[in-house]
Amino acid sequence: MSIRTRFAPSPTGYLHIGGARTALFSWLHARKHGGRFVLRVEDTDLERSTAESVNAILEGMTWLGLEYDEGPFYQTERFERYNEVIERLLAEGHAYRCSCSRERLEQLREEQMARKEKPRYDGHCRHRDVSADEPHVIRFKNPLEGQVVIDDLVRGRVIVQNAELDDLIIRRTDGAPTYNLTVVVDDHDMQVSHVIRGDDHLNNTPRQVNILKALGASVPVYAHLPMILAEDGAKLSKRVHGESVSVMQYREEGYLPEALLNYLVRLGWSHGDQEIFSLDEMVQLFDLGEVNNSASSINISKLLWLNQQYIKNSDPDYIAHHLGYHLGKLNIDPSEGPDIVAVVEAQRERAQTLKELADICQFFYRDFDSYDEKVANKQLKAAALEPLQLLRRKLSELDEWQQGPIHDAIHSTAGELDLKMGKVGMPLRVAVTGGAPSPSLDLTVYLLGRERTLNRIDMALAYIRQRTE
Numbered sequence: 001m002s003i004r005t006r007f008a009p010s011p012t013g014y015l016h017i018g019g020a021r022t023a024l025f026s027w028l029h030a031r032k033h034g035g036r037f038v039l040r041v042e043d044t045d046l047e048r049s050t051a052e053s054v055n056a057i058l059e060g061m062t063w064l065g066l067e068y069d070e071g072p073f074y075q076t077e078r079f080e081r082y083n084e085v086i087e088r089l090l091a092e093g094h095a096y097r098c099s100c101s102r103e104r105l106e107q108l109r110e111e112q113m114a115r116k117e118k119p120r121y122d123g124h125c126r127h128r129d130v131s132a133d134e135p136h137v138i139r140f141k142n143p144l145e146g147q148v149v150i151d152d153l154v155r156g157r158v159i160v161q162n163a164e165l166d167d168l169i170i171r172r173t174d175g176a177p178t179y180n181l182t183v184v185v186d187d188h189d190m191q192v193s194h195v196i197r198g199d200d201h202l203n204n205t206p207r208q209v210n211i212l213k214a215l216g217a218s219v220p221v222y223a224h225l226p227m228i229l230a231e232d233g234a235k236l237s238k239r240v241h242g243e244s245v246s247v248m249q250y251r252e253e254g255y256l257p258e259a260l261l262n263y264l265v266r267l268g269w270s271h272g273d274q275e276i277f278s279l280d281e282m283v284q285l286f287d288l289g290e291v292n293n294s295a296s297s298i299n300i301s302k303l304l305w306l307n308q309q310y311i312k313n314s315d316p317d318y319i320a321h322h323l324g325y326h327l328g329k330l331n332i333d334p335s336e337g338p339d340i341v342a343v344v345e346a347q348r349e350r351a352q353t354l355k356e357l358a359d360i361c362q363f364f365y366r367d368f369d370s371y372d373e374k375v376a377n378k379q380l381k382a383a384a385l386e387p388l389q390l391l392r393r394k395l396s397e398l399d400e401w402q403q404g405p406i407h408d409a410i411h412s413t414a415g416e417l418d419l420k421m422g423k424v425g426m427p428l429r430v431a432v433t434g435g436a437p438s439p440s441l442d443l444t445v446y447l448l449g450r451e452r453t454l455n456r457i458d459m460a461l462a463y464i465r466q467r468t469e
Contacts, residue, residue, distance in 0.1 A: 003035025011053035014246040015060030021264040026196045028286040039071035060247040082177040094214040097130035120166035138171035148206035153223035160206040188217040199224040229297040254353030259307040267296040308352040326358035337365035338447040346439040372435025384427035407442040431460030
């Protein structure tokens with residue numbers, strides 16, 4: 001069997017992390033088995049679907065690197081096909097017109113709830129001859145007997161009695177097809193072999209299976225993934241938990257896409273005690289049958305740790321590529337300063353996120369007009385005047401601006417003045433960084449360049465003189 005999976009988001013908002021995990025698991029299953037991964041946009045909710053949301057979903061997929069083989073397909077472009085199927089179901093006796101009023105349905109619901117029964121349509125129009133000219137919906141004629149058996153790859157065997165299911169609406173009064181109809185037609189037409197989705201869809205599955213059987217179509221294999229909970233164990237909510245439910249917000253917060261994918265794949269799946277997986281390892285090792293069927297909770301500390309590992313160990317050119325985005329958010333052009341790759345190599349051990357990394361790299365690209373007050377009070381004192389003046393002269397006279405000569409200039413200054421290295425190095429570090437975290441002093445000075453270093457020493461000397469006077 002040719003493996004074909006799909007990711008089918010509704011464009012009513014951003015791509016959230018629950019959807020991203022579903023997309024990832026679908027993508028991994030297709031890649032592992034040499035199959036195809038299809039992107040389908042379920043945009044039939046015309047009131048809530050927006051072009052902005054479509055773009056947000058596509059942007060999120062691109063940032064994560066989850067490339068789709070086919071699509072994106074849009075359901076709003078397939079209404080003719082859905083109506084064709086609905087007419088076939090009507091003609092073959094698997095569907096019927098229903099003219100029940102809203103008032104009748106509400107009264108029926110109230111009566112059922114008063115009897116403590118599960119609210120469901122009672123089949124009132126099942127055997128009535130409702131005219132196509134009067135307002136009506138189309139309902140699927142669900143089997144009254146038997147059961148639906150779903151061998152779910154995550155949930156195991158799920159059995160639902162047909163008597164528990166009612167005749168669901170497959171086309172509304174306004175002519176719009178409903179979700180349970182469109183998804184069945186799409187999965188059939190797109191030859192989807194495995195439907196991987198959140199377990200909030202599990203209640204829909206037996207209804208969809210019955211529609212597929214009525215069409216004489218093959219039933220895909222289902223895998224319903226448990227939900228992702230917030231750290232407090234509650235359902236993830238933008239209102240309660242902020243924008244962190246959005247994939248692109250993780251980009252804004254400075255996470256690498258690989259770190260987020262690595263984190264998401266471990267929400268409900270594991271391979272021994274291994275924590276860090278390359279994409280190739282994910283594809284090779286991932287198995288839907290090993291996904292846990294219980295909900296997982298977000299652990300931001302774990303995600304931060306993973307992100308730090310990726311920042312520390314990934315190709316510095318790659319980190320520099322993503323860091324450029326965050327420097328840009330600070331209105332910094334990394335071409336106007338030292339090589340960004342060299343800066344990444346120098347600073348990446350000190351940051352958990354790219355946003356942090358951009359912040360501590362600012363001093364390499366942007367001059368500052370003040371110092372960390374606590375550090376300046378301790379290091380930029382009168383006693384620092386002489387070593388900084390001598391050091392400035394030595395640095396200005398260097399024949400070549402390289403780490404080795406810079407290192408020697410700093411140490412020879414301490415030797416000539418009979419000072420401990422800290423009495424020279426610490427004032428210099430504050431002078432050139434403003435008090436920001438930085439790598440070794442000779443590397444910091446080398447990356448800053450001669451002109452910027454001398455200018456900042458001059459600024460520090462002026463600062464000390466002003467304080468002294």
